[in-house]
Structure formats: structure tokens, C-alpha cells
Amino acid sequence: MPSVTFIKQELTIEVAKGSNLREVALDNKIDLYPLFGPDPFTGMPFPAKLLNCRGKGFCGTCRVKVNDHRALSPLSVREEKHVAWEGKSYRLACQTQVLEDVEVETNPRKVSGWMDHATYQKMKEIA
Numbered sequence: 368m369p370s371v372t373f374i375k376q377e378l379t380i381e382v383a384k385g386s387n388l389r390e391v392a393l394d395n396k397i398d399l400y401p402l403f404g405p406d407p408f409t410g411m412p413f414p415a416k417l418l419n420c421r422g423k424g425f426c427g428t429c430r431v432k433v434n435d436h437r438a439l440s441p442l443s444v445r446e447e448k449h450v451a452w453e454g455k456s457y458r459l460a461c462q463t464q465v466l467e468d469v470e471v472e473t474n475p476r477k478v479s480g481w482m483d484h485a486t487y488q489k490m491k492e493i494a
């Protein structure tokens with residue numbers, strides 16, 4: 368059975384292979400959501416703890432950073448939209464299944480700004 372280590376909470380949990388990372392976190396009272404997250408449509412802050420999409424992959428607020436992306440299921444289409452531009456270590460917990468031992472950082476800081484976003488990079492290429 369793979370284990371999931373939540374770094375900030377200093378908690379390691381053994382889970383069944385294929386377990387959903389969001390469900391593992393919520394079942395163990397891990398606080399996944401920031402108090403305020405960016406609205407997926409406007410980018411303005413909104414209360415993510417209350418108004419997240421409940422695991423549907425639309426809001427992007429369950430974003431986590433992992434030590435080894437190969438220990439998780441392949442990137443989903445919704446993750447491509449929300450977190451792929453930040454690098455392979457960033458995932459949406461609700462779209463991710465645990466396949467092997469992994470370390471998870473909840474509510475990670477953004478490593479880059481909007482100028483590194485793939486959409487902006489494409490705009491620069493066109494211009």
C-alpha cells in the first residue's frame with residue numbers, strides 16, 4: 368500500500384493504491400483549501416474554503432505540490448488547464464490518484480507569476 372506524507376501537517380497515511388488525493392486529505396482533516404483562492408474565471412480572490420467546486424476539477428483551489436509526480440496518476444485535462452504551467456510537481460488533489468509513496472505540500476506558494484503562464488507565452492509568440 369502506498370503512503371501519503373503531508374509535509375506541513377507532519378502526517379503519513381497508508382492508503383489503497385488508486386485512492387483520490389483530495390478524499391485522503393479530507394478524510395484525515397487535512398486543510399486543502401486556502402482561505403481565499405483566485406476565481407477560475409475572473410482571477411479575483413474568492414472564499415475557496417466555502418465556494419470550491421467540491422472535487423470536480425473546475426476551481427483549481429485544491430492545488431498541491433508533490434515530490435514525485437510519477438507516484439500519481441497522469442495529468443488530467445483539467446489539471447492541464449489549472450496547474451500544468453507551473454511544472455510537473457503541481458497537481459489538483461481532486462484529479463489525482465495515488466499510485467506510489469508520495470510527499471504532498473498543501474497550499475504551496477506559486478513559484479511564478481502570470482508572465483510564465485502558457486497562455487501569456489503563446490500571446491508573446493504571436494505578437
Ligand code: FES
Nearest residue numbers: 422424427429461
Ligand atoms: S476542488 Fe476544485 S479543482 Fe479540485
